[in-house]
Amino acid sequence: MAMDARKQRILEAIVALYANDGEPVGSGLLANYFDMALSSATLRNEMAALTKLGLLEQPHTSAGRVPSAQGYRYYLDHLIDAPKSGTLPEKDRRRIDDLFAAMDAEPEKLVPAATRCLADMTGCAAAATTPQAPDLCIAHFEVVQVGRYSAAVLAVTSAGGVRTRVARVDTGLTRDDAANLAQLLNRGLTFVAPQDLSPMLMASMVLAAGQRLAPVIMAAQALVTTGPQACLEGAQYLAKMADVRQNLGTLLEIFSDNEAATELIRPEGNKITATLGCDLDPAMPGACIVSKRYLAGGGLTGSVALIGSTRMEYERLLPILDYFAARMGQSMAGQGQ
Structure with missing residues (x-):
């Protein structure tokens, strides 16, 4: 059984609806989401097919469906568009610009301050590393x-x-x-x-x-x-997430080791990288880490990341992360002040 465009739209809708309230998504709610363009019967059949594909799970016999780890991976790899800073609402852009205008541009001061602001703005934990280059001396x-x-x-x-x-x-x-x-x-x-x-x-x-x-x-x-220094801010937000709080001890232990923490949030190339907690060693079920590289000039690069639930609001949060990474690099390079 292959994925087609309709199944993709339904999976995308279930990820979005489940992110809103954390409740299993039923066919009636989905029908309303699609403005009744698809009948409840059709949606039930498609949800059953997605479950057979391993992309959805049914927590209880009478409940609706939730995305599985495999479903989130498919969503992140195939359905979510590469975030563009231009999609960020203007009020969020101005807020981030104002935050960076008030920060000290020295990397050792900027990184923890910016990370703290990112956590408070998103309601997730945030992490970042100071910039480093292979030939830095x-x-x-x-x-x-x-x-x-x-x-x-x-x-x-x-x-x-x-x-x-x-x-x-x-x-x-x-x-x-x-x-x-x-x-x-x-x-x-x-x-x-x-x-x-x-x-x-x-x-x-x-x-x-x-x-x-x-x-x-x-x-x-x-x-x-001295190598890159990693910092973690907003751990209190993870403590409020029922599906993530059990991983808080593991996360704090990782961030007690700069090398391990730096590796944890290192993205692949220059694109935003999403890593599900179940794919990590040690595993952190229910968690997801989305990370982005920033460019600080002079060959220096670092990482900035959001850490939260697998059901985080990706469509809202990834443009914020993308713009934060751009502004961090610009501030360190003396640009955009």
């Missing part, structure tokens, strides 16, 4: 004395971003120490790829600085090796 170091026993190590990346880490020096730190350390770091660790930070190189850096100042060298090493 540190172009310049500064070491600033912070009190008597601490040093702030500032690293400017080759893309213009700034990373910071504080190191404690138990024996105390002078301004001359800070200046000498900055010179040492700029000679030895600028434009060095993380994989080239050999134990021999780091041992020579510690030897040149002196053992008492080794914590500052270790802080600089951490800045060189």
